[in-house]
Amino acid sequence: MSFLRQFHSIVSDQTLSTDQKIQSLLVFGLEVFSLEIAIVSKVVDSSYVILYVESDNPDLTPKCRFDLGNTYCTHTLKADKALCFHHAGDSVISTHPCYSNFQLESYIGAPIRVGNETLGTVNFSSPKISEPFTLEHIDYVELFAQWLGSEFARRKAEAVLHDNYKTLEKMEKVASIGSWRLDLETQHLFWSDQAKRIHDFPDHDTPTLDLWLSLFECDDYKQQFLRSLSDAELTAKPWEIELKVKTVTGKCIWVSWHGETQYADGKCTCLFGSIQDITQSVELRETLKEQRREAEMLLDERSYFLSKISHEMRTPLNGISGLLINSLDEINPEIRMENLQLALRSADILLGLVNEVLDFSKISQEGLTLTPQPTDISIAVSDVVELYKQLIKNPKVKFETNIKLSSNCMVLCDSVRLNQILTNLLSNALKFTTQGAIQLSVESVDTHSGIMLHILVSDTGIGMSQNSLNTLFQPFKQGEKEVGSQYGGTGLGMSIVKELVEIMNGRIEVKSTLGKGSQFKVSIPFDTTSVQIAEASRQDSAFDASKLNVLVVEDNEINQKVMEAYLLKFNVTSDFASNGEIALEKCSAKAYDLVFMDSIMPVMDGLTTTKNLLQQKLLPSHAHIVALTGNTSEEDRAACELAGMNDVLSKPIGLMPLAETLSNCLENLREHNKV
CATH class of the missing domain: 3.30.565.10 (Histidine kinase-like ATPase, C-terminal domain)
Known part of the structure; x- marks a missing residue:
């Protein structure tokens, strides 16, 4: 059998792997060249590494390394072409380390090129003197080198392709993006592994177009998808569509299809593209839409709330203002008294509205609590x-x-x-x-x-x-x-x-x-409880509390007048301070039994003033500090208590709560004087 036919028989044998083909070629080369050692090598830096070897010498195995300069291949690589000699001892090669170390007389080899780079060599050698090599032998060894270079290049390309495929597969999995292809002539459908995973489809099964169409959530979605395929086939334009489908296991998901066309001889032969699971994106998008709708509703409700409250508050405010203005010039005492009573009724209505708004605010913020x-x-x-x-x-x-x-x-x-x-x-x-x-x-x-x-x-x-x-x-x-x-x-x-x-x-x-x-x-x-309610010493009318020394710390002049008038009903002549610093000065100069403390004031607020009064011991031990505040939440009451206040009176101040506070302070004063 001729060399080429034998060579072709080996390299075209589909039953052999690439490694087996290379090994068979090395055996074949030894027969052709009548030599004893066959090696396919790779050059790594300055080392000569054996990739494949055919020899009876047990010391020569794959992965063996030699100094490149100590091998005949260094000359082949420098020459960048096939070299040969059949009697090294009778040539200039006799001084080469390879001859000195291994006594190799015969050698023929050629460089293996992969693309524009030289990988190594394929070489055949023997310690025996051989017949002189012919030009045909040179052609043969170069043919070996060319085929090996092609195979190594193919392997390299396959490795790169495999790595790219694995990278693409990972990216598809991370992004939940798969690929698909539909052959319009055979109706054959291809899904990538990720496309199968998206649809919960078995990895080793082959999907069909009928199966694909059966997964759509409803006929309307199916028709939209078919129209997209038809339009793409007619117009050759890329398309993209989002639809809801069911997976093979019945799970509902949202997917996005991107599609393009492939033409041959003016005819659309194939549709292909990507498919992505966008369920989370759609759900997030819908959540954001719902949140936007809720925000818009809240804004509308807020506007309506402000408008409604404004309207409702203006009615009693108008009553209070109008009746008080009319009372200024009214001579008839009965009419004046009626006006004042109606103004008070309007004030009660206004206070009721304010309380409703505060309760609603507490409910909205889940701050409404009970005090059993x-x-x-x-x-x-x-x-x-x-x-x-x-x-x-x-x-x-x-x-x-x-x-x-x-x-x-x-x-x-x-x-x-x-x-x-x-x-x-x-x-x-x-x-x-x-x-x-x-x-x-x-x-x-x-x-x-x-x-x-x-x-x-x-x-x-x-x-x-x-x-x-x-x-x-x-x-x-x-x-x-x-x-x-x-x-x-x-x-x-x-x-x-x-x-x-x-x-x-x-x-x-x-x-x-x-x-x-x-x-x-x-x-x-x-x-139920067995605890009995103690009879409260209710003060239904004013009483004499003139023994109390009272300081009112309040920055608002009108509120000062209100407190002054209220306290005079109980025969109390009070002192006033418009901020916390003045209150500290007055308390250092006079012993007060009761201090009414506004919470929010300029210069020094009520909480800070209270803490300073207690820390500096500017009040008698029996004295009470009572907060005057428009803030009625549990948090505000707790803050007053933490600062050291004994009680809280909510604005607007009522006579009944004020009377109870004065009564308690009188009782404290009596107990103190007894001691």
Whole structure:
């Protein structure tokens, strides 16, 4: 068999691996050149490294290293072409270290080139003198070198391609991007591994177009996708589309397809592109949209809130201002007294609005808390009943009550909040009832830990439609538009009632018929207690507190006048300081029994002043410091207590709380004088 045919038979044998082909070529070369050692080498820096070897010498193995200068290959590489000699001892090579060390007489070799670089050599040698090499032998060894160079180049390209594929595969996995290809002639569909993972498709299975189309969430999405494919085929334009699909396992995901076309002879033969799982992006986008809608709604509600509150506050403010102005020039004392009483009523309405807004603010910030104390439910309910007997002055409206409370109605309860629930429900009934009856039923049912209090407030008022019932407990909602415009109010009352009931672990139910009236049922559980309420020394009228030395620390001149007038009712002539520094000076010069301290002042605020008074011991041990503040939150009260204040009076100051404070200080003074 000729050399070329034998060579071709080896390199074209598809049953052999590349390593096996190289090994077979080395054996074949030894036969062709009648030599004993065959080596494929690689040059690394100044080292000669054996990659493949065919020899009986056991010392010659792959990965063996030699100094390049001690090998015949150094001459081949310098010459950059095939070299050969058959009797080294009779040539200039006889002085070369390779001949001295290994006594190799015969050698033929050629450089292996991979691209523009020289990898190493393929060489054949023997310690025996061979027949002289011919030009054909040179051609043969160069053919070996060329084929080896091509194979190594192919291997290198494959390695780069494999690395790129692995990198691409990793990037696809990280970005959740796969690739796809659809052959339009055969309808054969290809999905990359990542595309299969996106669809929960088995790695070793082959997807079909029918399967792909069956995964779309709905027919509309499927038609959108098919239109994109059809348009791309007709126009040859790239396209991109986002649709919702189901994976093979039934999981719903959002995917983004990018597609392009491939043409041959003017005909579209293939569609291909990328596919990406964008579920998280879509969900984030939808979340941001929802947050934007909520933010816009909050802004709208805020604007409406400010507008509503502004309108509601202007009405009592107008009453206060107008009635006081008219009283200035009024000669008739009865009319003047009536004006002042109406102005006070307007002030009470304004204070109620402010309290509603503060309660709503606490609810919105989840800052509304309860302060349970021993409470006699019977007394709490009877107080409300007596109040509304006086308030319902319309002769066409009857106020009916049915109170059934057990003998043991001493419970742990926030009586202020319970009163707020009752008064809001009754005020609501009173507002919308012009004739008929308002009924209040209160009943207690014993439970294993206390009682269940049932409150039923019903009326024969205007009633509510189903739409109004649906929004009844939403802030600022008052049913139909004409209701709010006709009856006024902030629309906060019922939302506050609902929040208070739920904070008390109760529930509220509503029944209503438009034009016939409404019924509110509230059920709240309370734990009973054996603690009895001490009789409070209530001061229903002014008393003599002239023995008290009182300092009022207040920067507002009007508030100073108010406190001065209030204290004079109790025969107290007070001193005044407009800021904390002046207060410190006055306390260092005079011993005060009671200091009323405004919280927010210029120069030195109330908290700082209180701390300095206590640290410098400028007050007698029995003295009380009472905060005057418009801030009524639990945090503000806690801050006052932490600073060392004994009590807090909320602005606007009422006579009853003021009387109680003065009474307590008088008692402290008596105890101090006894000592």
